[in-house]
Amino acid sequence: MAAFSKxxxxxxxxGRLSRDLVEQIFLKGFSNAALAPLEDAAEVTLxxxxxxxxxxxxxxxxxxxxxxxxGRVAVCGTVNDLAVKGAVPAALSAGFILEEGFPAPLxxxxxxxxxxxxxxxxxxxxxxDTKVVEKGHADGVFINTSGIGLIPRGRSxxxxxxxAGDIIIVSGDLAEHGVAVMNARNKxxxxxxxxxxxxxxxxxxxxxxxxPGVRAIRDIxxxxxxxxxxxxxGACKLSAEVAEDAVPVSAAARNACALLGLDPxxxxxxxxxxxxxxxxxxxxxxxxxxxxxxxxxxAVVGTMLREKKPQVRLRTGIGGxxxxxxxxxxxxxxxx
Amino acid sequence: xxxxxxxxxxxxxxxxxxxxxxxxxxxxxLTARAAAKTGTTVNFMEVCGTHTMAIAASGMRRLFPKGxxxxxxxxxxxxxxxxxxxxxxxxxxxxxxxxxxTFGDMLKVKGSGGRDLQALREAGADVRVVYSPxxxxxxxxxxxxxxxxxxxxxxxxxxxxxxxxxxxxxxxGLKNFSSTAFFKLVPPALELLLSDPENRIHGFMLPxxxxxxIGLAPYRFVTEKYKVPxxxxxxxxxxxxxxxxxxxxxxxxxxxxxxxxxFRAVRAExxxxxxxxxxxxxxxxxxxxxxxxxxxxxxxxxxxxxxSFDAIKRFRIPYSDAPEPRGCLCGKILxxxxxxxxxxxxxxxxxxxxxVGPCMVSSEGxxxxxxxxGG
Numbered sequence: 001m002a003a004f005s006k007x008x009x010x011x012x013x014x015g016r017l018s019r020d021l022v023e024q025i026f027l028k029g030f031s032n033a034a035l036a037p038l039e040d041a042a043e044v045t046l047x048x049x050x051x052x053x054x055x056x057x058x059x060x061x062x063x064x065x066x067x068x069x070x071g072r073v074a075v076c077g078t079v080n081d082l083a084v085k086g087a088v089p090a091a092l093s094a095g096f097i098l099e100e101g102f103p104a105p106l107x108x109x110x111x112x113x114x115x116x117x118x119x120x121x122x123x124x125x126x127x128x129d130t131k132v133v134e135k136g137h138a139d140g141v142f143i144n145t146s147g148i149g150l151i152p153r154g155r156s157x158x159x160x161x162x163x164a165g166d167i168i169i170v171s172g173d174l175a176e177h178g179v180a181v182m183n184a185r186n187k188x189x190x191x192x193x194x195x196x197x198x199x200x201x202x203x204x205x206x207x208x209x210x211x212p213g214v215r216a217i218r219d220i221x222x223x224x225x226x227x228x229x230x231x232x233x234g235a236c237k238l239s240a241e242v243a244e245d246a247v248p249v250s251a252a253a254r255n256a257c258a259l260l261g262l263d264p265x266x267x268x269x270x271x272x273x274x275x276x277x278x279x280x281x282x283x284x285x286x287x288x289x290x291x292x293x294x295x296x297x298x299a300v301v302g303t304m305l306r307e308k309k310p311q312v313r314l315r316t317g318i319g320g321x322x323x324x325x326x327x328x329x330x331x332x333x334x335x336x
Numbered sequence: 337x338x339x340x341x342x343x344x345x346x347x348x349x350x351x352x353x354x355x356x357x358x359x360x361x362x363x364x365x366l367t368a369r370a371a372a373k374t375g376t377t378v379n380f381m382e383v384c385g386t387h388t389m390a391i392a393a394s395g396m397r398r399l400f401p402k403g404x405x406x407x408x409x410x411x412x413x414x415x416x417x418x419x420x421x422x423x424x425x426x427x428x429x430x431x432x433x434x435x436x437x438t439f440g441d442m443l444k445v446k447g448s449g450g451r452d453l454q455a456l457r458e459a460g461a462d463v464r465v466v467y468s469p470x471x472x473x474x475x476x477x478x479x480x481x482x483x484x485x486x487x488x489x490x491x492x493x494x495x496x497x498x499x500x501x502x503x504x505x506x507x508x509g510l511k512n513f514s515s516t517a518f519f520k521l522v523p524p525a526l527e528l529l530l531s532d533p534e535n536r537i538h539g540f541m542l543p544x545x546x547x548x549x550i551g552l553a554p555y556r557f558v559t560e561k562y563k564v565p566x567x568x569x570x571x572x573x574x575x576x577x578x579x580x581x582x583x584x585x586x587x588x589x590x591x592x593x594x595x596x597x598x599f600r601a602v603r604a605e606x607x608x609x610x611x612x613x614x615x616x617x618x619x620x621x622x623x624x625x626x627x628x629x630x631x632x633x634x635x636x637x638x639x640x641x642x643x644s645f646d647a648i649k650r651f652r653i654p655y656s657d658a659p660e661p662r663g664c665l666c667g668k669i670l671x672x673x674x675x676x677x678x679x680x681x682x683x684x685x686x687x688x689x690x691x692v693g694p695c696m697v698s699s700e701g702x703x704x705x706x707x708x709x710g711g
């Protein structure tokens with residue numbers, strides 16, 4: 001772990017640098033048992049009830065892009081952080097930091113989009129806050145959402161509980177959100193109609209959890225599948241082996257990534273999860289996922305293995321194999 | 337949904353496992369035959385950084401026959417840029433009021449003072465990542481009060497695009513757009529490698545993208561004068577396996593020629609329009625190569641007619657011949673004389689998030705490929 005003197009853009013990438021930032025400054029500063037596992041939501045007990053509690057801030061340029069907008073992502077991201085812990089989302093908050101001059105009609109569209117996403121997820125935004133800063137002191141709009149949810153009795157989904165032999169299932173096509181935003185941001189004019197996958201996944205997750213044997217679920221956001229697998233591998237001290245052929249990526253997203261020199265396994269998603277399930281449960285979980293509209297392309301992508309030196313490995317399409325590290329900083333588009 | 341043009345180039349067939357297994361089995365036999373000729377391990381060089389990355393990402397190195405080794409060559413644009421030229425880029429970024437526009441790869445290459453463009457940006461310099469030099473021209477048009485500089489580096493692939501941007505800026509009468517022209521040419525780089533008596537290269541996997549521009553003729557000297565096999569190769573896993581097998585066959589038969597495996601993209605005559613654009617805006621000149629030095633007629637700089645677009649001249653940036661970082665083996669790696677794990681800094685002091693040399697910085701760099709994918 002490298003000490004750093006200043007916050008870099010890479011510290012926000014969701015990869016190894018983000019981990020450094022959290023561990024060296026926040027984990028050290030706030031140290032407590034609920035925070036320590038660094039999962040998508042913390043678990044707190046209140047009056048005998050087990051609550052999942054999470055918060056996330058959203059900054060994205062442009063604020064609207066094909067398939068979604070900052071508001072939809074802000075609601076879905078927080079709903080999903082609760083749902084992957086097995087919690088039933090109960091209520092959300094929303095805080096807005098607005099830059100002076102931000103167009104009111106655009107803000108109305110964002111709010112309407114948040115309401116639609118919340119309705120779909122079956123939650124309400126019950127409290128909020130606004131601050132306006134001088135022009136130039138923010139980039140249009142920043143949104144923070146927090147959420148609480150109830151974890152049903154007897155349910156426990158943690159990365160540490162993943163076992164050797166467990167099957168890794170991904171809920172659908174990867175890399176769509178990251179490519180859609182990059183395409184919109186830089187007006188790349190990529191073909192194929194790639195749209196952000198931002199979606200509330202609590203319904204999908206509830207369907208999967210009807211099958212006993214799901215040990216952990218993670219949402220695959222910044223840093224992509226490769227980064228999440230490294231985090232889980234670190235927590236359960238097992239290797240993850242993924243078959244490249246099996247990872248669902250649409251042809252359009254694959255081509256866009258090839259053009260930009262990006263690896264789809266490291267690109268952000270806002271509506272995809274990875275599940276770690278017992279081998280016996282895998283076929284039924286897969287079936288449950290595929291029956292849901294947000295899980296139609298769900299696929300078994302790999303297995304967890306006990307090995308002396310746990311690592312995350314990709315079996316490539318042509319039969320080779322290579323390691324997959326955590327994202328190191330930002331993925332930068334290449335020169336040629 | 338419209339079928340993208342890219343489909344043709346990256347259909348799943350190019351990653352088909354059964355076809356790959358057939359190609360690898362053939363490679364086994366061919367390597368044995370070729371090794372009988374060379375009497376040693378067969379060393380091929382992939383000249384292009386995109387090949388380096390594709391080989392590593394597909395995990396095929398572990399599938400190669402024992403007697404075959406792929407060496408990375410001097411084909412990563414960031415990697416071959418000399419320390420002095422990097423320092424000049426940083427000097428440009430320090431000119432008050434200038435907007436630096438660059439491809440992302442250049443952000444994290446350290447100058448001899450240990451700072452990179454990213455650090456200058458954090459300290460207040462206006463540095464923006466663009467996806468095309470045309471974006472930089474558009475920015476110049478939108479910001480007439482600012483000077484917009486594009487950081488032009490690379491080979492015959494990027495040079496025509498930047499030439500196109502310069503021509504557009506001239507047509508639009510933009511006085512506030514300029515670019516660097518730290519361009520390198522691939523054929524002279526091959527000559528440089530071959531003229532070294534210590535070279536151990538038995539064949540070149542030639543870059544598909546560069547060849548799509550320059551065609552096949554500029555490589556003839558490699559097979560005619562140096563008798564070294566050449567195959568222009570595409571970037572999908574099966575392209576690469578096929579390219580290697582074609583090289584092995586040439587080697588075993590003792591008949592070196594310039595072959596084109598990537599004929600779905602590369603024509604023998606190249607791209608005449610791009611060649612014309614390059615010839616109009618640039619002229620063949622000396623270039624400074626990392627760890628090699630300044631060599632005559634190995635690069636491109638602005639032609640007389642377009643010299644007013646040369647950012648180095650416009651801002652009077654002095655020449656710099658700063659040395660490369662100590663202990664860094666980038667130079668040897670670029671020449672195929674060392675592999676990334678041979679470097680004492682590799683994976684220790686030098687990692688992608690804290691890189692010492694450019695081969696670790698660039699996403700196309702040999703060290704980055706070995707680090708990220710484990711070779």
